[in-house]
Amino acid sequence: MTSPHLLLALQDAVPALVPADTAWILVATALVLLMTPALAFFYGGLVRSKNSLNTMMMSYVALGFVGILWALVAYSLSFSAGTPWLGGFSNAFLNGVDLAPKGTIPHLLFMAYQGTFAIITAALISGAVVERMRFWPYVVFISVWLLLVYAPVAHWVWGGGWLGTLGVLDFAGGTVVHINAGVSALVAAAVLGTRKDYGRQAILPHNVPFVLLGAGLLWFGWFGFNGGSALAANGSAALAFTNTFLAPMATLVVWSILDTVRTGHVTAVGAATGIVVGLVAITPAAGFVSPVGALALGGIAAFPSYFMILFRSRTRLDDSLDVFAGHGIGGLTGALLTGVFAAKAWGGTDGLLAGNPAQFGKQALGAGASFVYAGVMTFVILKVLGLVMSLRADQKSEGLGLDVTQHGEEAYSSGEGSILVLPDEIATVPVPVAVPIPATR
Amino acid sequence: MHLIVAIFRPEKLNEVLEALYRAEVRGLTVSRVMGHGGETEHAETYRGTTVKVALQEKVRLEIGVSDGFVEPTVKAILAAARTGEVGDGKVFVLDLAQVHRIRTGERDQAAVTPAVKVGA
Numbered sequence: 001m002t003s004p005h006l007l008l009a010l011q012d013a014v015p016a017l018v019p020a021d022t023a024w025i026l027v028a029t030a031l032v033l034l035m036t037p038a039l040a041f042f043y044g045g046l047v048r049s050k051n052s053l054n055t056m057m058m059s060y061v062a063l064g065f066v067g068i069l070w071a072l073v074a075y076s077l078s079f080s081a082g083t084p085w086l087g088g089f090s091n092a093f094l095n096g097v098d099l100a101p102k103g104t105i106p107h108l109l110f111m112a113y114q115g116t117f118a119i120i121t122a123a124l125i126s127g128a129v130v131e132r133m134r135f136w137p138y139v140v141f142i143s144v145w146l147l148l149v150y151a152p153v154a155h156w157v158w159g160g161g162w163l164g165t166l167g168v169l170d171f172a173g174g175t176v177v178h179i180n181a182g183v184s185a186l187v188a189a190a191v192l193g194t195r196k197d198y199g200r201q202a203i204l205p206h207n208v209p210f211v212l213l214g215a216g217l218l219w220f221g222w223f224g225f226n227g228g229s230a231l232a233a234n235g236s237a238a239l240a241f242t243n244t245f246l247a248p249m250a251t252l253v254v255w256s257i258l259d260t261v262r263t264g265h266v267t268a269v270g271a272a273t274g275i276v277v278g279l280v281a282i283t284p285a286a287g288f289v290s291p292v293g294a295l296a297l298g299g300i301a302a303f304p305s306y307f308m309i310l311f312r313s314r315t316r317l318d319d320s321l322d323v324f325a326g327h328g329i330g331g332l333t334g335a336l337l338t339g340v341f342a343a344k345a346w347g348g349t350d351g352l353l354a355g356n357p358a359q360f361g362k363q364a365l366g367a368g369a370s371f372v373y374a375g376v377m378t379f380v381i382l383k384v385l386g387l388v389m390s391l392r393a394d395q396k397s398e399g400l401g402l403d404v405t406q407h408g409e410e411a412y413s414s415g416e417g418s419i420l421v422l423p424d425e426i427a428t429v430p431v432p433v434a435v436p437i438p439a440t441r
Numbered sequence: 442m443h444l445i446v447a448i449f450r451p452e453k454l455n456e457v458l459e460a461l462y463r464a465e466v467r468g469l470t471v472s473r474v475m476g477h478g479g480e481t482e483h484a485e486t487y488r489g490t491t492v493k494v495a496l497q498e499k500v501r502l503e504i505g506v507s508d509g510f511v512e513p514t515v516k517a518i519l520a521a522a523r524t525g526e527v528g529d530g531k532v533f534v535l536d537l538a539q540v541h542r543i544r545t546g547e548r549d550q551a552a553v554t555p556a557v558k559v560g561a
Binding site for chain 2: 404408413416418419
């Protein structure tokens with residue numbers, strides 16, 4: 001069986017709406033949309049307070065810009081008929097995206113559901129460039145990235161493109177979402193360069209409870225992400241849902257043990273990270289592996305990401321919130337282990353353990369192709385953007401924090417020393433009230 | 442003996458601490474304060490409310506030193522806290538009438554000299 005996303009793209013002929021399927025995908029769409037605000041809390045808690053609003057806004061703004069571009073152009077490029085490399089423009093501007101069935105749900109709902117994936121994938125990248133990237137260049141970057149990176153890769157795997165046709169298994173987006181975002185994040189961090197304080201002073205999370213809140217809400221939303229990817233209210237959805245329930249538990253347990261062995265404590269930031277890594281890893285496998293396979297996959301997935309985080313923090317590569325270790329490595333582990341644990345009896349193609357090593361090879365090819373394409377394209381997009389606008393905030397803004405300099409707001413303002421500006425004075429601020437006179441001797 | 446009080450930008454705190462460490466100045470107190478040094482105010486907007494933020498976050502460092510340490514301490518702070526922009530802060534040097542070390546009851550010169558030389 002191929003991925004349900006692909007199946008739907010290929011089986012437009014089936015004409016009947018199924019109310020139960022429609023109801024579940026309506027709910028799942030809302031669940032996945034919630035993951036973007038959840039990500040804002042996860043990332044927002046991990047940065048310093050002076051950059052917390054900026055970091056959260058990097059996720060929230062994707063809801064607007066990426067969402068609109070998805071509906072107008074990127075949906076068509078991803079899911080309409082085209083070449084094996086890219087879809088066409090037949091569904092551009094929502095042309096032909098109506099209430100008629102796509103599979104067993106309304107076409108319009110399918111578009112909205114897939115849109116929530118595009119939004120969070122773009123937002124995921126922000127974790128690599130926080131605390132230093134200017135806001136508008138970031139917005140332009142994720143918009144262009146959606147069209148030039150996300151849409152083609154989504155088409156390759158789910159939209160009838162070459163990887164899907166080849167038989168690469170990606171139930172809910174291990175390749176399209178996580179490898180894609182993780183590699184792009186790695187390259188973006190390298191192009192942007194390190195934060196000025198990186199490696200010179202401790203940069204600590206300003207609100208660990210936010211990190212835990214974000215991880216919890218991500219898990220909740222992920223039931224829609226994986227469970228909804230069956231695109232029906234059926235056994236496959238139940239399997240994906242249950243595997244999404246089990247795999248992060250195993251990752252959390254293994255992560256806690258690794259943390260204890262290394263530091264003597266189970267850390268809260270570690271627990272939150274472990275949950276997210278488990279969710280990432282089970283994503284491509286959710287509807288293809290047995291529940292016990294999901295537990296094994298979740299447990300194994302803790303190791304590569306855990307040690308990548310340790311290794312990365314000793315380098316000069318400032319992937320600030322470890323998007324690559326979490327999503328790139330987690331997604332890669334999940335995509336490869338899908339090829340190991342997938343079982344025909346549970347809805348997948350047989351994998352390595354069931355005596356089909358070729359599936360492992362296909363998984364590696366799919367992951368590798370996305371890895372290279374996303375990396376190269378992100379580099380090109382950022383280098384070209386860097387020619388026409390400055391990507392980084394200047395040193396002074398970075399010191400003051402991006403909340404004040406990019407947004408003119410503070411996350412935790414006491415109001416002390418704030419002078420109310422009356423409406424007729426607004427045009428005159430900001431003004432220097434007291435210009436010091438140079439000392440004369 | 443002198444009390445050195447320095448007020449400067451919070452983002453420079455790490456650099457100042459490092460400079461003081463290199464100057465072998467031990468024993469200090471840091472507090473977060475609000476202040477205004479004539480720098481350009483920035484505007485913030487929350488829905489319909491626009492405000493000028495007149496008071497900026499600063500840090501205040503207090504160090505009691507013996508006479509020989511005044512010069513190196515001030516030099517270290519001046520070099521590390523400077524950005525060249527308005528709002529870098531001030532260093533004040535005050536005379537001290539008395540100093541007592543609470544733990545030992547030592548006073549004055551003995552009380553501002555590190556009890557155990559670090560690294561010795």
